Amino acid sequence: MNNPLDQFAPLLDAERMAATLQRHLPECLAGDWQVTGCEIQHPRYKTYRLAENRERSFLSLVYHLQGRQLPSSIADQRILYARAYLGRRSHQAFAEAQTSGEKVIHLAELGMVGWRFPDDPAMPWLAQLMDSRRIPELGKQPPSAIEIVNYRPEIRCTARYRFVASEAEPARVVYGKTYADERGQTIYDNLRALQGQSQSAAAFVMPEALAYAADHRTLWLEGLQGQALAELDFAAGVAEKIPALVNAVAAFHQFAPPSLTVVTLQQQLQEWRKKVDKLSHAYPSIQPALTSLLTELQQNLPELEMPGLIHGDFHIDQLLVLPDGHLALFDYDELALGDPLQDLANFAADLYNYPYAVAAIDQLVMQLFTAYSAANQGHIDPQRFAWHLRGQLLTRAYRTFIQQKSAAPQRVAEFIALALRPWPLAG
Missing domain, CATH: 3.10.450 (Nuclear Transport Factor 2; Chain: A,)
Structure with a gap:
């Protein structure tokens, strides 16, 4: 066919x-x-x-x-x-x-x-969440607006509830994040556990977990006001925030984790094999490059002695610059135990999605790794970071394919070429 x-x-x-x-x-x-x-x-x-x-x-x-x-x-x-x-x-x-x-x-x-919308085959309660009169967690004051922030059908939906200032309360924003399954309860418990440890001035600010409503599987979070890190000038604004970002993520990785699943490097490699297989069938012209990348990942599989807390979905869109200059971190759905360098590589790989010169992004990635290594007394293996970065770039290529983004074949080839470069970090 x-x-x-x-x-x-x-x-x-x-x-x-x-x-x-x-x-x-x-x-x-x-x-x-x-x-x-x-x-x-x-x-x-x-x-x-x-x-x-x-x-x-x-x-x-x-x-x-x-x-x-x-x-x-x-x-x-x-x-x-x-x-x-x-x-x-x-x-x-x-x-x-x-x-x-x-x-x-x-x-x-x-x-x-x-x-x-709001009819969803896996979340029939979404209609209730669009009617503030039927949400007791919001209190008596009705919101002035309900806005859909992110809707992933049959998976989750995030809505923003805005409240205007009144004589009794200031203006505020509350987020309702509803899921097709019960994961919201686990995320609520995990976030509360982490917030109890977040005492350092360098640590990320986390949105307050207000409640979890089991009847409509919704996690309620207090909103924070600030500017998205991704909206800052890339070469100056983002680069300026790298030291604060690195100190905060290093502090995050030191938290005592709640009970979480373990993401092993072998599991990651297995997932990357599957992605290479599907990409090879979709784009035969880059199959040799994909084979070379997979060989590189298999031959240089690093060892990880002790897994630690990882965010699991750490990228620039998850960060907000607050008015006092602190960084807030969002979205704790993918918390796990794993190699902390996975978070760093995830953030670095995602930068290549932005329409900036590769050389400028390379400089940011080098700055990111150097600062993170310094925050860990230099005990960070650059080859292990490069291994994660290559795998994360492969993941970006695969997402481009399944999401069929604009000029998908060209973008897939570009991500694979980036992953195959002889990174200075790998020595």
Whole structure:
């Protein structure tokens, strides 16, 4: 059969999909709503290696739609979670969703089934979280606005609840982070345990864990005011914050961890093997480079004597610069026991996602490692860091593929080329 990616490609064109959804959405056909713009988030391409299974491939993604209600022309925003299938598989998926009692629509000509937010097949309580009157954890004062910060269908949804100042209370922001499973309870307990240890002036500021509501699987967090680190000038502002960042992450790695799963280096290597395998089948032209990278990772697998606390998803978008200059760290979903250099390499690899000169990013990465090594009395193996960095760059390449980002083949090749460079850090 033809390459499934080619068949799904039109669904990843935001401008094209704005016009397409205008022609197919029931509310548009009824004359009740008009699409004026479209943004695509969180595309996930599920592929199968064997040729006989490729017809099972599907694409899931989120359309953030701008529009207006008719006939009033009032501006309106809506979210559509969609899954696209090959052939007539959408008919089967639609029938199964209906049998499960889900509020689902079928866009048969597009081979697509969809759920209008807040309808979610794995989080049916989302609608309650969009109605502040039904959330006792928010107190008596209703929020002035509820904003969706990040929606990952069937996984989690983060909403921002804004409260205007009153005679009784100042203005504040509260975040509600709801999950499809019960992990929010564990995250709440872990965050509370870490906050009890965070006494050093150098440590990250953590958002206060207010409560966990088991009935709608939601973690409630106090909001913090500041400027995103990613919004600072890259060459000057971010570089200026590297010493504070390194001291804070070094302090974080010294915390006594709660009971957590262990991420071994062997497990990481196994995951990277799988990624190389899938990328090799998707992009045969870079298979030799991928093979070389995997050989490098296998032959230079470092030893780790004692795992420690790691954030697990440490990158620049997780950091906020507070008015007093301190750094706040967010998102404790991936806490684990592992090699602390994984966090450092994760942060470094993510910098290469930004549209800056590679030489400038290289300089930041060197600054990051040098400062972290100094914070640990120089007892940091540069080869171990380079090993993690190569693996994290491979992970960025794989994410580019499954998310089908713009110019995916070129970006995948660029990440692999970065990973293969003879890094000075590796000696």
